[in-house]
Amino acid sequence: MTRTLSGDLEAAARIGALDDGGISRFAWTPELREVTQWVAQELERLGLDVETDAAGNLIGRWPAPAGKAVMAASHLDTVPHGGRFDGVLGVLGAIEAVRILRRADFEPVRPIWIAAFMDEEGSRFGTALFGSRAFCGQDVSASLDARDADGITMREAMAAQGFDGDRVGEAARVDEVGAYVELHIEQGPVLDARSERVGLVEAICGVLGYRVALDGEANHAGTTPSEMRHDALVGASRVVLALRERAAARPELSATVGRIRALPGGTNVIPGRCEFTVDLRAATAGSFEAEQVWFERMVAEVCAEEGLTSTVDCDYAVPPTPMAPEVTAAIEAAALGEGITPLRMVSGAGHDAMNVGLYAPAGMLFVPSRAGVSHSPDEWTAVEDCELGARVLADALRRLALRTDI
């Protein structure tokens, strides 16, 4: 029976399936092992040399005479109650791409690697991008000691599946990669809203994660005149709106306050303190730097005007990853070959490509997410768009695997 991408997506979606239509497959669980073993069989069926590396990354190699590999990858793990496309499409789409190239009797000049990275989502241990970090030779030892909700460390969970945490360093193979392409669902509403079918990612946004606390003066809501107040929530509200205004004027910037708390929290007490988070994303190195400076100055100005003090802690600052022009060009040419002019865009979400792209030329293509929904049982991408993505990926791999100059 002929294997199809839609059939493969159906089959994968049954592994770790939940009653609500969602899927839960977390790092180093039986569900993730099962889907990985199933994908390994498909890779072997296509004649690839299959191995699982020391970090749990599944890699199938199509050998070729010369040069560094052209790699297509994504991940098979999910968020809790996740959807059937996020990550999986990039792996199964790469398998479909190999089928397409096999059917055309393609002979690559350079090796083609198809991979599924371990634990992109970090759902179980809070250790997102573990597999691609290890593949890139980054120090992941801290992640090995992370514990899941039951107190089990990742090291213990790996050992239960026959992996030795002390050997994850052996997974570092990114220097053998000459080009990297990742097919992914957009996870945002842009393509769907514009009826575009392919997105061409120019950069993966950098992410700044702040915890902010503003301190004013808690006082009686009834007896403190407006002009004598130092209301921390008023200050926070100004920050929320300044962030919104800033992002609205800059398409490649996003800003979100997702969590907020006013203290002491009495209905008749002026908030003396307000704590909130800020998620700032910027697509270029220049804007990533500039937004940090702007943000801290803006908070300070609001506080000066409101008679507040502020504490701004940056929990994480992951710089943007630009995609490589040569890979992006190959994806674009492949899309044009399908009669599609891809929409150039930035990725506001993180992906394995943001790690690999730091070490090797990388590119990404997006297919539409219905209504922009992801990380949900309602996540959906039309079969035709998945297939189109696989065809574009196949042709991009073909173009890159014929080049000897990169």
Place this chain on the structure above:
Amino acid sequence: MTRTLSGDLEAAARIGALDDGGISRFAWTPELREVTQWVAQELERLGLDVETDAAGNLIGRWPAPAGKAVMAASHLDTVPHGGRFDGVLGVLGAIEAVRILRRADFEPVRPIWIAAFMDEEGSRFGTALFGSRAFCGQDVSASLDARDADGITMREAMAAQGFDGDRVGEAARVDEVGAYVELHIEQGPVLDARSERVGLVEAICGVLGYRVALDGEANHAGTTPSEMRHDALVGASRVVLALRERAAARPELSATVGRIRALPGGTNVIPGRCEFTVDLRAATAGSFEAEQVWFERMVAEVCAEEGLTSTVDCDYAVPPTPMAPEVTAAIEAAALGEGITPLRMVSGAGHDAMNVGLYAPAGMLFVPSRAGVSHSPDEWTAVEDCELGARVLADALRRLALRTDI
């Protein structure tokens, strides 16, 4: 030994005193009974006819030939870890006022009543203003079934002190009152900041308590462009600032958002829902009505512009209580007699006078709260200001108790 107001305040502050310098005396507890009994003795020592009514209100009567009573009252219960002036000063100041009038051999034409109302704060059962509500003949039966943190009903707590909940209706005596005067600490910063010594209350603000929920669309913080967001916290921030702007332009209006929550609350998720409280206070019947209309329209407008929907629930709407010009005039004349021009102001906090004032001509005078602090061990009013307040109260009672026309 001569009794003094400062000595009395010291003595009362020892009853229910806590290690942190605060005081806890709640309704129907041994601490509140002890301080009430001690005050009863002081009233008897002054020759007043003392009784405790069916609602636990302590009333001392200075008989006189004719007319309705001139009443001076406040309360002896406290908030948890409260201060030594809130409420107590109004009762002990009234005792001091009687001493002053006795020393001057004053003979009232009308009776003078000195009272301590039961449970003004509602700290134990959430039944604020219980005693004055009963005194005013309001239906307090729902309060009788309220439970404290240990599950004890007020009815049970009353019974343990020999009171019969079914008889609280007998406490209704407000129709015997011809004028009511309450001395209280300001509980706000205005007098202290302006170095004023006496505040003359023109009205007790009405209070509107709203719970508001704004609903938008939860989405990925990284992948949803600004123009496609329906961020409930952005809407809430606009409401917070609109309230602030409105109140800043209207001295007799106050507006406070004391509690706020964004949902789902992930740092990288656009808030799909935001819940917050609004405390709106207005001093006049006209503004009380107008602000309700304005508030609901403003929320609707913000939501229309942001693509949100709203639910606005009004938890309580207590209309403002105007003070009676004849009582206010007596207080003002008394203050002028002390060489003080009192500062006309509104009370943003609630007091027993807001109940009595609905049925009988009522007035209030404030003395300064250091830095505006109350409901705290740090609550402080200078001895000289307490004594001045008692002298003004004494002369106001004298003026009112000589009148036969009200």
